[in-house]
Amino acid sequence: MPPKGLSLEEKRKRLETIFHESKDFFQLKEIEKLGSKRQIVLQTVKDVLQSLVDDGLVKSEKIGTSNYYWSFPSEAKRSRETTIESLQIQLADYREKILQVSESIENETAKRKSENEDDQDETFTPQMLAQKESTLQSLQSELASLNHCNPETIALQEKMTMKYLEAANLWTDQIHSLLSFCRDMGAELPQVLQACDIPEDLDELVLPVKD
Known part of the structure; x- marks a missing residue:
């Protein structure tokens, strides 16, 4: 061999x-x-x-x-030392560049994750949650103050008003029937009105006409 x-x-x-x-x-x-x-x-x-x-x-x-x-x-020793120093400088420079690139990647990854997960609970800190709750309460208060302008609220109020009006007029009709009965029985109508604290001009209620 x-x-x-x-x-x-x-x-x-x-x-x-x-x-x-x-x-x-x-x-x-x-x-x-x-x-x-x-x-x-x-x-x-x-x-x-x-x-x-x-x-x-x-x-x-x-x-x-x-x-x-x-x-x-x-001379060989100095040459080797110079070479080693040069390589060490290059190595440190490469490490710095790698660190910068790694940080850039981490920052970009965190940024994209934050953008994609804004609505997930784990992205909220207690401070962020408290701030959002305060903002929500403020918006709810503002909405409540403007609620009287809501068409649905206005329609509901009109419906309840008509209901109360019908009930009041029903009682008015019953009072008039009672007064008629008293008059037929020979009672003095002014005395009955005064005793029952009933106004003489009692009449049915009507809603004002809208412009």
Whole structure:
């Protein structure tokens, strides 16, 4: 079974170790030779080296016609610390944005729920309920004060008035019948009216004519 190849991260660590152990400057050809001695395939050394340069773990400078590469442990440490700080700032920024979006979603959800459930009891607080009861009582009082203008109320009052009028006229007819009986029996009508406290001009009641 052939030996398992190195992962990219393992290649990066081995290549970076070459710089840290030697603390020297190298050209690409030298790095390829040293890398192959550490089981890094020669054809992949250039790409691995470039990834270290891109991440700031290895410095590169062109001097004349040649490119030189170097990396010291202290510089690598500072580079990693800078990278970590940058990532932490980005992470904090992402968390803040996530929090803002979450709050916006919660606010919008609560707003829509409130709009859709305004008539449900669970949406009322005791203060809201007391306020609505006060408003209802005020409206009921206002309605009662205007009730005399209600056509149904007017019709009911007219009906009750006619009922009382008919009852009064019935008693008036009975009084006249009684007075006629007394007169037929020989009684003096003025004395009967005075004794019974009956007005002389007693007559049936009628409603005033509407304009």
